[in-house]
Amino acid sequence: MEVLRFQVVGEAFKKKPLEVKAPSERPAIYFGKKVFNREKMYKYLPKKVYEKMIDVMDNGAQLDRNVADAVADGMKQWAFENGVTHYTHWFQPLTEGTAEKHDSFIEHDGKGGMMEEFSGKLLVQQEPDASSFPSGGIRSTFEARGYSAWDPTSPVFIIDDTLCIPTVFISYSGEALDYKTPLLRALHAVNVAATDVCHYFDPSVKKVTSNLGWEQEYFLVDEGLYAARPDLLLTGRTLMGHDSAKNQQMDDHYFGSIPERVAAFMRELEIEALELGISCKTRHNEVAPNQFELAPIFEETNLAVDHNMLIMSIMKRVARKHGFRVLLHEKPFAGINGSGKHNNWSLSTDNGVLLHAPGKTPEQNLRFATFIVETLMGVYHHNGLLKASIMSATNAHRLGANEAPPAIISSFLGKQVSELLDHIEKADRDDILSMDGKQGMKMDIPEIPEILIDNTDRNRTSPFAFTGNRFEFRAVGSEANCASAMIALNAAVAEALINFKQRVDARIAETAETFEGSGHNATYHAIIDVLREDIKTCKPIRFDGNGYSDEWVEEATKRGLDVEKSCPIIFERYLDRSSIQMFESLGVMTKKELEARNEVKWETYTKKIQIEARVLGDLSMNHIIPVATNYQSALLKNVTDMASVFPADKAKQLSARNLKLIEEIAERTSTIETLVEDLVNARKQANKIANEHKKAIAYHDVVEPKLDLIRYQIDKLELIVDDSLWPLPKYRELLFIR
Ligand code: ADP
Ligand code: MG
Numbered sequence: 001m002e003v004l005r006f007q008v009v010g011e012a013f014k015k016k017p018l019e020v021k022a023p024s025e026r027p028a029i030y031f032g033k034k035v036f037n038r039e040k041m042y043k044y045l046p047k048k049v050y051e052k053m054i055d056v057m058d059n060g061a062q063l064d065r066n067v068a069d070a071v072a073d074g075m076k077q078w079a080f081e082n083g084v085t086h087y088t089h090w091f092q093p094l095t096e097g098t099a100e101k102h103d104s105f106i107e108h109d110g111k112g113g114m115m116e117e118f119s120g121k122l123l124v125q126q127e128p129d130a131s132s133f134p135s136g137g138i139r140s141t142f143e144a145r146g147y148s149a150w151d152p153t154s155p156v157f158i159i160d161d162t163l164c165i166p167t168v169f170i171s172y173s174g175e176a177l178d179y180k181t182p183l184l185r186a187l188h189a190v191n192v193a194a195t196d197v198c199h200y201f202d203p204s205v206k207k208v209t210s211n212l213g214w215e216q217e218y219f220l221v222d223e224g225l226y227a228a229r230p231d232l233l234l235t236g237r238t239l240m241g242h243d244s245a246k247n248q249q250m251d252d253h254y255f256g257s258i259p260e261r262v263a264a265f266m267r268e269l270e271i272e273a274l275e276l277g278i279s280c281k282t283r284h285n286e287v288a289p290n291q292f293e294l295a296p297i298f299e300e301t302n303l304a305v306d307h308n309m310l311i312m313s314i315m316k317r318v319a320r321k322h323g324f325r326v327l328l329h330e331k332p333f334a335g336i337n338g339s340g341k342h343n344n345w346s347l348s349t350d351n352g353v354l355l356h357a358p359g360k361t362p363e364q365n366l367r368f369a370t371f372i373v374e375t376l377m378g379v380y381h382h383n384g385l386l387k388a389s390i391m392s393a394t395n396a397h398r399l400g401a402n403e404a405p406p407a408i409i410s411s412f413l414g415k416q417v418s419e420l421l422d423h424i425e426k427a428d429r430d431d432i433l434s435m436d437g438k439q440g441m442k443m444d445i446p447e448i449p450e451i452l453i454d455n456t457d458r459n460r461t462s463p464f465a466f467t468g469n470r471f472e473f474r475a476v477g478s479e480a481n482c483a484s485a486m487i488a489l490n491a492a493v494a495e496a497l498i499n500f501k502q503r504v505d506a507r508i509a510e511t512a513e514t515f516e517g518s519g520h521n522a523t524y525h526a527i528i529d530v531l532r533e534d535i536k537t538c539k540p541i542r543f544d545g546n547g548y549s550d551e552w553v554e555e556a557t558k559r560g561l562d563v564e565k566s567c568p569i570i571f572e573r574y575l576d577r578s579s580i581q582m583f584e585s586l587g588v589m590t591k592k593e594l595e596a597r598n599e600v601k602w603e604t605y606t607k608k609i610q611i612e613a614r615v616l617g618d619l620s621m622n623h624i625i626p627v628a629t630n631y632q633s634a635l636l637k638n639v640t641d642m643a644s645v646f647p648a649d650k651a652k653q654l655s656a657r658n659l660k661l662i663e664e665i666a667e668r669t670s671t672i673e674t675l676v677e678d679l680v681n682a683r684k685q686a687n688k689i690a691n692e693h694k695k696a697i698a699y700h701d702v703v704e705p706k707l708d709l710i711r712y713q714i715d716k717l718e719l720i721v722d723d724s725l726w727p728l729p730k731y732r733e734l735l736f737i738r
Contacts, residue, residue, distance in 0.1 A: 027270070027271075027274055030271050030274035030275045031274050031275075031277065031279070032274075032275070032276075032277045033274075033275040034082070034157050034158040034159075034275045034276050034277075035155050035156070035157045035158075035275075035276060035277040036075055036078060036155050036156040036157065037155050037277060038054070040078055041053055041054075041071075041074070043078075044074035044075070044077055044078045045070065045071060045074040046070060046074075049067055049070040049071060049074070052067045053067065053071060053152065056152050057152055057153050058207075059207075060188075063124070063150075063152055065120055065121075065124075066120075067120075068120030068121070068123055068124050068150075069119055069120035069121075070120070071120065071123065072118050072119055072120045072122065072123040073118075075118070075123065075156060075163065076105070076116075076118040079118075079158065079163045080116075082158055083161060084105075084158055084161055084162065084163050085104055085105065085161045085162075086102045086103060086104050086105070086161055086162045086163070087102070087103060087105065087118065087122070087162060087163040087164075087165065088100040088101055088102045088103065088162055088163070088164055088165065089101060089126045089128060089148040089150075089165050089167040090164040090165060090166050090167060091128075091148050091166070091167045091168065091169040091178055091180065092169070092178045092179045092180050092305075092309060092481060092483065093133040093134065093169060093177065093178055094133070094134045094135075094177065094178065094179070094597065094600045094604075095133065095134060095604075096479060096481070097309070097312070097313065098309050098310075098313065099128070099133065099169075100162075100164070101126070101128040102162055103122075105117060105118050123150055123165060124149060124150045125147060125148070125149050125150070126147070126148045126167070127145055127146070127147055127148075128146065128148055128169075133146065133169075133177060134600040134603065134604070135171065135177050135596060135600070145171070145172045146169055146170065146171055146172075146177050147169070147170055147171075147172065148167035148168065148169050148170075149167055149168050149170065150165055150166070150167050151166045151167055151168055151180060151184065151302070153184075153300075153302055153303070154166035154302060154303055154306045155277070157276050157277070157310075159276075166180070166306055167180075168180045168181040168184065169181070175590070175592065175593050175596070176589065176593055179305070179481050179483035179484060179487070180302070180305075180306075180483065182483075182487045182583075182588050182589050182593070183301070183302060183305060183483040183486055183487050183490075184302060185586070185587055185588045185589075186486070186487045186488075186490040186491040186494065186586070186588045187210050187301055187302060187486075187490055188587075189490065189491060189494040189586040189587065189588060190208065190210055190347070190490040190491070190493055190494040190497070191207060191208050191209070191210070192494070193493075193494040193495075193497035193498045193501070194208035194347050194355065194371075194493075194494070194497055195207060195208045195349075196497070196498075196501050197370065197371075197374070197497050197500060197501055198349055198355070198367075200367075200370075200504070200523050200527060201363060201364075201366075201367045202349075202351070202353075204351065205349045205350065205351060205353075206350045206351075207349070207350040208347050208348065208349055208350075208355070209300050209301075209347070209348050209349075209350070210300070210301040210345070210346075210347055210486070210490050211298045211299065211300065211301060211304075211344075211345065211346045211347070211348055211470070212298060212299070212300075212301040212304035212305065212343060212344065212345055212482060212486060213295065213296070213297065213298025213299070213304065213343075213344035213345075213470070214295065214296075214304060214308050214341050214342065214343055214344070214476075214482055215293055215294075215295040215341060215342040215344070216293065216294045216295065216308065216311060216312070216341055216478065217286055217291060217292070217293045217339035217340055217341065217478050218291070218292055218293075218294075218315065218326050218327060218328055218339055218478060219288070219290050219291050219292075219326070219327040219332050219333075219339065220262060220265070220290050220292065220319060220324045220325070220326060220327070220737065221290065221324065221325050221327060221332075221734050221737075222323065222324065222325075222734075222737060223320065223323045223324055223325050224323075225729040225733055225734050226325040226734075228728060228729050229728055229729055229734070230615060230618075230619060230623075231612075231615050231616070231619060231728075232325075232327070232332070234611060234615050235329075235608075235611055235612050235615055236327060236328070236329035236332065236394065236479075237327075237329045237331055237332045237333075237394070237397075238332060238333055238334070238731070238734070239612060239615060239616045239619070239707065239711060240616070240619070240624075240710075240711050240714040240715060240718070240728070241333065241334070241715065241718070241728070241730060241731045241734075242715040242716075242718045242719055242730070242731065243334075243335050243731060244730070244731040244732035244735055244736075245732065258283075258284075258285060258292075259737050261322060261323070261324075261737060262292065262324075262737060264322060265318060265319060265321075265322040265324060266283050266292070266294075268318050268321070268322070269294070269311075269314065269315060269318045269319075270283070272314050272318060273296070273311055273314065276307070276310060276314070277307070278296050278307045278310065278311055279296045279297045279299075280294060280295070280296050281295060281296055281297050283295075286337070286339075288333070288336045288337040288735075289336075289735045289736055290734075290735050290736065290737055291336075291337065291339065294311070294315075296311075298344055298346075298470075301345075301486050301490070304482070305481065305482050305483045305486060308341070308481075308482050309481060312328060312479075315328075324737075327339075328478050328479040329394055329478070329479055330392075330394045330395045330397055330398045330477045330478050330479060331394065331397030331398055333731060333734070333735065334711075336735070338397060338398040338478075339477075339478035339479075340398065340474060340475070340476060340477060340478055341476045341477060341478050341480060341482065342472050342473070342474045342476065343472070343473040343474075343476045343482055343485055343486065343489075344467070344470045344471070344472050344473075345470060345471050345472075345473055345486070345489060346469060346470035346471070347371060347493075354469050354470075355367065355368070355371040356368070356371055356372065356375070356466075356469055356470050356471065357468070357469035357470075358447070358448035358469075359447075360447065362443035362444065362445040363443065363445075363524075365420070365445040365446070365447060365448070366443065366445050366524065366527060366528070368448075369420060369421065369424055369445065369531060370500070370527060370531060372413070372417060372421070372466070373421065373531050373534050373535055373538065374493065374496040374497050374500050374534070375471060375493050375496070376411055376534075376538040376541055376542065377496040377499075377500070377534050377537065377538045378489070378492030378493040378494075378495060378496035378497075379409065379411055379464055379489075379492060379493075379538075379541055380537070380538040380540065380541035381492065381495075381496070381578065382488065382492040382495075382578070382579065382582065383408075383409040383410075383541060383561055383562050384409075384562035384564070384570070384573040384576065385488050385492070385573045385574065385576065385578075385579045386409050386464075386473075386475075386485070386488050386489060386492065387399075387407065387408075387409050387475070387562055387564075387570055387573065388488075388570045388571055388572075388573040388574055389484045389485045389487065389488035389489070390473075390475045390476045390477060390480065390484065390485050391567050391570045391571065392477055392479070392480060392567070392604075392605070393567060393604070393605045393608035393609060394477060394479055394608065395475075395476075395477030395479075395480065396567045398477065399475060399565075406461065406463065406547040406548055406552065406553075407563070407564075407565050408463070408547070408552065408553065408556045408561055408562065408563050409463050409464060409475070409541070409561070409562070410462060410463065410464065410541055410542070410543035410547065410556065410561065411462065411464040411465065411466065411471070411541050411542055411543065412462030412464075412465040412466065412542075412543065412544050413466045413542060413544070414466055414544075416448045417448065417466055418542070418544070419446075420445070420446060420448060421535050423445075423446060424445070424528065424531055424532060424535060425532050425535040425536060427444070429525075429528060429529070429532070431444055432444050432445065432528055433521070433524055433525055433528060443524065461546055461547035461548050462474070462543070462544075462547055463475040463547065473485055473489060487588065487589075491582055491583060491586055491588050492582065494586055495582045495585070495586060500530060500534070503530045503533075504523070504526045504527055504530050505526075507525075507526035507529055507530065508522050508523055508526045511525065511526065540559035540560060540561060541561070543555075543556075566697070566700050566701070567605055567696075567700060568602055568605055568693065568696035568697045568699075568700050569697065569700075571598055571601045571602060571605075571696075572598075572693075574594050574597070574598050574601075575591075575594060575595065575598060579594070580594060598693070599692050599693075602692040602693050602695070602696035603692050603696075605696045605699065605700070606686075606692070606695050606696045606699045609699040609700070609703055609704050609707075610683065610699065610703075612704075612707060613679055613683055613703055613704075613706075613707065614683075616676075616679070616707055616710055616711070617676045617679055617680060619728075620672050620676050620710060620714065621673075621676060623727045623728065624669075624672065624714050624717060624727075625669050625672060625673065627721060627725050627726065627727050628665050628668070628669050628717050628721050629665070629669060630725060631665065631721045631722050631725055632661075632662055632665040632666065632669075634722070635658045635661055635662050635665075636662060638655070638658055639651075639655045639658055639659060639662070642654050642655050643655075661720055664716075664720065665717065665720070665721075668713045668716060668717050669717075671713050672710055672713045672714065675706060675709050675710045675713070676710065678706055679703065679706045679707075679710065682698075682702045682703045682706060683703055685698070685702070686698035686699050686702060686703055718730065
């Protein structure tokens with residue numbers, strides 16, 4: 001029988017009736033309650049101002065000061081009616097999570113009194129104390145100030161008594177200090193590029209939107225147990241812990257019912273999310289025990305990113321109300337599935353066409369093939385960069401480390417789409433597009449049956465899989481800001497589409513005479529020709545096999561894909577000539593911004609490993625070794641006691657096991673001591689390196705491997721030391737909510 005040696009805080013929560021709104025209330029009634037959305041704008045803004053705001057939001061029109069003042073007025077009124085007393089610019093610095101600076105609405109009225117003030121100026125721009133946010137040297141070289149500026153495409157919302165205004169965060173000289181700025185630029189780039197390509201098929205398209213539907217995985221642990229694990233508390237993951245005799249091998253959690261306490265937490269979380277306009281739709285258990293997933297309906301990428309940032313912070317708060325802690329770390333427990341955040345991504349037009357979904361007519365399917373192939377071209381040319389965009393010290397535990405997804409970016413298309421591309425590539429061109437006496441042009445692009453594409457053959461090991469009407473970028477980490485992946489992906493696809501259009505246009509010009517009088521044919525011929533080229537070019541990125549196998553690493557190397565596994569080296573891809581060229585030409589980021597951001601990445605990497613090393617060193621020396629030594633003393637005492645009651649031979653025989661244990665403990669503790677000393681020295685050496693890039697590499701190559709060596713010894717001790725003495729909750733306790 002397993003014994004719970006730690007008080008489970010959750011017990012108290014089980015007994016207390018939960019203050020959750022009655023489940024009979026329909027979700028729709030909560031939706032958007034705390035968001036200054038279009039409906040609220042319509043109600044609280046003068047008609048002209050409302051129309052202007054819609055133009056700003058939908059068409060990127062300039063927001064002038066008068067309009068901003070009028071919007072601020074309406075917002076203030078709505079906020080006051082909702083008991084709001086403060087406002088904050090809400091932004092996404094290059095750390096994890098979001099940042100806020102709260103101000104109250106109160107201002108001096110100039111006559112010795114106070115008044116409640118909120119002008120367009122305060123809405124539109126602020127100057128938060130930026131010195132504490134990482135900038136990779138941009139601020140120190142240029143200008144100390146950072147500015148936050150309103151992003152009117154993401155609506156203002158209320159959390160408790162605070163009006164939160166989504167903003168970008170930039171330096172005085174305009175460099176991005178956050179995720180949102182380059183994301184908005186990348187989304188703009190893909191909109192322009194994709195709209196241009198859409199015009200080959202439908203000249204009426206005005207805008208192409210990038211869509212994102214994320215699936216957030218997370219673990220819950222009991223708050224009481226969490227508090228007794230300094231490693232979880234300080235690093236977000238367990239740095240030690242032997243496998244639980246039972247974990248996920250029975251697969252019973254995945255299909256199991258959600259425990260009552262967890263269900264109550266989910267209900268409350270969903271209501272809060274709905275109120276903030278986040279349309280939570282699915283919730284279920286994940287593969288590992290205590291692992292869950294939450295997924296809203298997809299939406300415009302910038303908004304979806306904001307919503308994901310928001311949900312991660314709400315989750316933490318709601319979980320505590322229910323006696324849980326949320327673990328967003330990609331790998332909180334060794335030997336058990338980690339957490340990711342699938343990014344379902346697609347493009348769609350303002351007239352409702354999903355560009356990554358197969359159509360009904362040959363023309364529609366040619367357009368579909370175009371967007372599939374050019375997406376693959378972007379992913380192929382920038383596969384190393386895409387990997388860098390999802391890489392972090394924490395996500396490195398998932399990637400390539402014997403778990404989904406592998407550290408090589410490739411794309412799974414499934415049988416139908418592969419066949420479609422093969423057909424376009426290999427069929428005789430004149431068979432694909434022929435002149436048919438009566439009907440005019442005839443195009444042979446086969447239709448893809450909807451039923452077949454839906455779910456039938458999925459490849460779970462593919463990091464970038466086509467799933468029917470979208471691509472699913474599965475390598476994104478659970479803790480990450482999706483913006484990082486979305487910046488790289490949208491930019492890469494924008495670049496591919498621009499390049500595609502240039503070549504198609506050139507070919508149309510070349511062959512115009514041949515097709516005199518039938519411009520359409522010239523266009524389709526050119527598209528098919530360029531697609532045939534591209535299908536061949538991007539073939540190395542297509543892989544339908546097992547992404548975890550060793551053969552794939554070998555094969556991918558041959559294909560020229562990026563197979564690097566070291567996190568600090570993978571970050572170098574941001575500074576490849578092809579990456580800089582792409583980001584600069586699209587106006588997404590300058591070389592200077594990219595360099596600065598890489599400094600931040602390397603520094604963050606180092607800090608994470610540094611903290612883990614310190615925590616593990618401390619725990620080894622003041623938790624594990626003393627406890628193991630105590631137990632060893634008890635064993636020793638038993639051995640001497642035996643010798644005092646039994647004859648020498650008999651005593652020796654009876655103490656054989658204890659003597660072995662005493663020896664093993666002595667050996668393991670002394671190995672740990674030596675390793676911790678090594679670890680400290682390795683850290684000291686690495687800390688002397690001034691260059692952040694080289695320092696991160698030293699931390700990766702020299703410091704980090706020692707963590708596993710120490711852990712191995714500790715986990716062995718955990719198996720032999722008296723359970724009642726062991727100072728930390730074990731996996732079997734952490735992993736099962738009761
Ligand atoms: P899975 O089978 O991968 O668990 P889910 O249904 O849980 O899929 O989640 C899929 C996510 O993908 C949801 O957020 C959903 O809204 C989103 N999604 C569906 N279609 C698209 C699309 N065309 N573009 C972007 N996201 C999409
Ligand atoms: Mg998925």
